[in-house]
Amino acid sequence: xxxxxxxxxxxxxxxxxxxxxxxxxxxxxxxxxxxxxxxxxxxxxxxxxxxxxxxxxxxxxxxxxxxxxxxxxxxxxxxxxxxxxxxxxxxxxxxxxxxxxxxxxx
Amino acid sequence: xxxxxxxxxxxxxxxxxxxxxxxxxxxxxxxxxxxxxxxxxxxxxxxxxxxxxxxxxxxxxxxxxxxxxxxxxxxxxxxxxxxxxxxxxxxxxxxxxxxxxxxxxxxxxxxxxxxxxxxxxxxx
Numbered sequence: 001x002x003x004x005x006x007x008x009x010x011x012x013x014x015x016x017x018x019x020x021x022x023x024x025x026x027x028x029x030x031x032x033x034x035x036x037x038x039x040x041x042x043x044x045x046x047x048x049x050x051x052x053x054x055x056x057x058x059x060x061x062x063x064x065x066x067x068x069x070x071x072x073x074x075x076x077x078x079x080x081x082x083x084x085x086x087x088x089x090x091x092x093x094x095x096x097x098x099x100x101x102x103x104x105x106x
Numbered sequence: 107x108x109x110x111x112x113x114x115x116x117x118x119x120x121x122x123x124x125x126x127x128x129x130x131x132x133x134x135x136x137x138x139x140x141x142x143x144x145x146x147x148x149x150x151x152x153x154x155x156x157x158x159x160x161x162x163x164x165x166x167x168x169x170x171x172x173x174x175x176x177x178x179x180x181x182x183x184x185x186x187x188x189x190x191x192x193x194x195x196x197x198x199x200x201x202x203x204x205x206x207x208x209x210x211x212x213x214x215x216x217x218x219x220x221x222x223x224x225x226x227x228x229x230x
Contacts, residue, residue: 031207033216035151042201042223043151048216049207086151090213093165095141095153 002091004098018074022087032070038083108132115224128185128202135183139205144198199223
């Protein structure tokens, strides 16, 4: 089965740039989405189709897909960005999520 | 405003059944594929099933195929998940989610709106 691998945790200082990776084979042939989930809340879409941002999401969120790795970048990270982040892609008529990355803003 | 509200969660014994509902509002329900996604306590997200706009196509993850059935009633703007033969491994928060995209085929779909979730507990 298709698997997406994310680092379990990433730490960043306020105002710095956070990068969260998502790796898997055949990434170049598909599109990625990223979801933010704060504790006790439902997931929220922050990036879709690799690099598009929903209108209600802050510009500091960006995404890219290069080779075997998709990346979520948060520029000027704020305390409110502390959450779990999940990547997601499609493969063989299955929607696959990465294991999630806990972003800590120290 | 797009809203989806799940209901029907609760405590069920192993081997039992439960039916979840998702009431959608704020968008043209009949125009979208809809999905169910779950999250076990302290774990990540797992896609379970989705259903085409007219209900003519349904797809499931292997772990629930044959036990769970997704359906929809477009006249009521509602999505359902019938869950049978539940095991302790099915305990989770169950979310309904709307699928958008598809301009480039299936690979560019994404879950753009999520409900608040329904908690299912499986215990004797």
